[in-house]
Amino acid sequence: MSSAPPPGRPRPGGRTARIRTQVLAAVSAELAENGYDALTVDSVAARSGVHRTTVYRRWRDVGGLLTDLLDSTSDDDWQPTDTGSLRGDLAALNREIQTSLTERPSIATALIAASFRSDEAARALRRLWDDRYERCEVVVERAIQRGELPPGIDARALLVAATAPLYHQLVLLGTPPDPRLPEHAAETAALAASAGAFDRPQDSGDVEGE
Amino acid sequence: MSSAPPPGRPRPGGRTARIRTQVLAAVSAELAENGYDALTVDSVAARSGVHRTTVYRRWRDVGGLLTDLLDSTSDDDWQPTDTGSLRGDLAALNREIQTSLTERPSIATALIAASFRSDEAARALRRLWDDRYERCEVVVERAIQRGELPPGIDARALLVAATAPLYHQLVLLGTPPDPRLPEHAAETAALAASAGAFDRPQDSGDVEGE
Numbered sequence: 033m034s035s036a037p038p039p040g041r042p043r044p045g046g047r048t049a050r051i052r053t054q055v056l057a058a059v060s061a062e063l064a065e066n067g068y069d070a071l072t073v074d075s076v077a078a079r080s081g082v083h084r085t086t087v088y089r090r091w092r093d094v095g096g097l098l099t100d101l102l103d104s105t106s107d108d109d110w111q112p113t114d115t116g117s118l119r120g121d122l123a124a125l126n127r128e129i130q131t132s133l134t135e136r137p138s139i140a141t142a143l144i145a146a147s148f149r150s151d152e153a154a155r156a157l158r159r160l161w162d163d164r165y166e167r168c169e170v171v172v173e174r175a176i177q178r179g180e181l182p183p184g185i186d187a188r189a190l191l192v193a194a195t196a197p198l199y200h201q202l203v204l205l206g207t208p209p210d211p212r213l214p215e216h217a218a219e220t221a222a223l224a225a226s227a228g229a230f231d232r233p234q235d236s237g238d239v240e241g242e
Numbered sequence: 243m244s245s246a247p248p249p250g251r252p253r254p255g256g257r258t259a260r261i262r263t264q265v266l267a268a269v270s271a272e273l274a275e276n277g278y279d280a281l282t283v284d285s286v287a288a289r290s291g292v293h294r295t296t297v298y299r300r301w302r303d304v305g306g307l308l309t310d311l312l313d314s315t316s317d318d319d320w321q322p323t324d325t326g327s328l329r330g331d332l333a334a335l336n337r338e339i340q341t342s343l344t345e346r347p348s349i350a351t352a353l354i355a356a357s358f359r360s361d362e363a364a365r366a367l368r369r370l371w372d373d374r375y376e377r378c379e380v381v382v383e384r385a386i387q388r389g390e391l392p393p394g395i396d397a398r399a400l401l402v403a404a405t406a407p408l409y410h411q412l413v414l415l416g417t418p419p420d421p422r423l424p425e426h427a428a429e430t431a432a433l434a435a436s437a438g439a440f441d442r443p444q445d446s447g448d449v450e451g452e
Contacts, residue, residue: 144414145358158416192407192415193430199414200406204354206368216439220403221430223437229430 054080055087056104059097064137068146073097095152102143102156106163111170118175119222122194125168126214129195133202134209144203165191181225190230194221264290265297266314269307274347278356283307305362312353312366316373321380328385329432332404335378336424339405343412344419354413375401391435400440404431 058080062071071094077084091097113124132140147154165188172187197217201207210216224230268290272281281304287294301307323334342350357364375398382397407427411417420426434440 148355148358154416161415189426192410193403193427196406196410197402199410200402204409204413205371205402206364216399217403220434220439223439224430224434227433227437229426229433 051082051086051090052100052104055082055091055097056101058082059101060139063098063142063146064139067142068094068149071097071146095150098143098146098150098153099156102153102160106160110164110167112168114174117178118171118180118225119218121171121174122191122218122221123215125171126195126198126218129198130202130209130214133198141203175225182231184232184234185225186230186232190221190225193224193230194218261292261296261300262310262314265292265301265307266311268292269311270349273308273352273356274349277352278304278359281307281356305360308353308356308360308363309366312363312370316370320374320377322378324384327388328381328390328435329428331381331384332401332428332431333425335381336405336408336428339408340412340419340424343408351413385435392441394442395435396440396442400431400435403434403440404428 055076058076059071062075062079066075073087073091073093074084076097077087080087087097091100112121115121115124132138143153143157147157168191169187172181172185172190175181176183176185194217197220198213201213202209265286268286269281272285272289276285283297283301283303284294286307287297290297297307301310322331325331325334342348353363353367357367378401379397382391382395382400385391386393386395404427407430408423411423412419
């Protein structure tokens with residue numbers, strides 16, 4: 033939830049940045065504690081200590097607040113852990129996902145629930161996931177460099193296969209968290225990758241991006 | 243969405259059964275067309291042609307209507323298709339899931355969205371999924387009988403791995419439907435299963451259920 037600017041852009045200075053930090057922290061806290069139904073511009077303004085006129089002018093409504101919270105999450109410098117193996121990297125990623133979905137209060141679960149209520153929040157959440165999966169592609173690149181996998185792997189499909197059971201079990205099926213699931217889902221995806229499940233068809237290997 | 247009773251129970255007769263069919267059809271149609279926000283006992287009563295006093299008395303509120311709709315779905319005789327191979331059976335299952343999540347209007351997607359609003363609907367949806375996954379375990383039993391897989395497989399983990407990418411891509415990530423995804427997710431899970439990803443630890447094989 034750091035609001036550090038992307039490299040090359042000057043840090044927005046002083047008061048404006050401070051107000052954004054305060055307001056987005058209040059959105060997180062309200063959402064995690066009381067859920068989407070209780071989230072209003074007024075409750076966020078009151079909790080943040082920022083004048084409600086300022087919050088209305090800059091964020092307009094609950095959709096605007098959630099969108100900015102989600103977009104601000106992409107401004108961090110998060111990178112997947114390098115553990116030295118594909119299976120280890122995927123397990124580390126899955127442990128982070130499991131923690132974010134099971135901690136109480138879980139801002140991740142609250143944002144997913146909110147995405148079913150606000151189309152604007154849904155689009156912002158999908159941009160955030162897209163950014164995260166893109167950053168995770170390095171996990172597959174490292175596995176190729178180590179010789180664990182052949183070149184020409186569909187990295188996104190592998191990453192989705194590795195992480196999907198966590199979301200499905202914890203968000204949709206609502207099964208109690210299984211401490212072995214992060215490792216098990218990672219191992220399953222790594223075994224499938226070794227068996228060729230994510231190899232791109234050979235004849236399209238050279239024309240990627242056309 | 244058939245409301246046929248489970249075998250061995252006499253079919254509830256006449257008017258009561260007819261009213262339930264009418265009311266649940268109206269819940270489906272309202273939910274699919276207008277979403278959870280527009281769903282009220284009154285709108286369901288009006289659409290079904292059943293007197294609102296009857297609907298209030300029997301279903302109480304929106305949570306009661308959704309719960310009964312979900313529970314009625316388990317009353318059918320749905321079974322997974324037997325295609326002659328593990329990969330084929332999982333692909334057929336995934337095609338059904340992809341269709342249910344992408345058809346317009348999609349009652350499945352509407353019920354998932356509603357489960358984030360009503361705890362009662364969430365519990366009913368999870369009971370339904372549990373029932374469906376249980377019925378699908380025969381897919382793994384058949385694969386063992388054919389000699390495609392060794393005995394002692396964690397059938398539920400295999401089924402969740404095979405189907406999770408569909409739910410993750412279509413419900414949470416909101417990616418456009420990929421016509422190859424049902425087959426691809428099935429193939430990935432089958433390859434992982436052949437590589438031993440879902441073998442239960444040997445020493446616990448005999449004490450299952452203890």
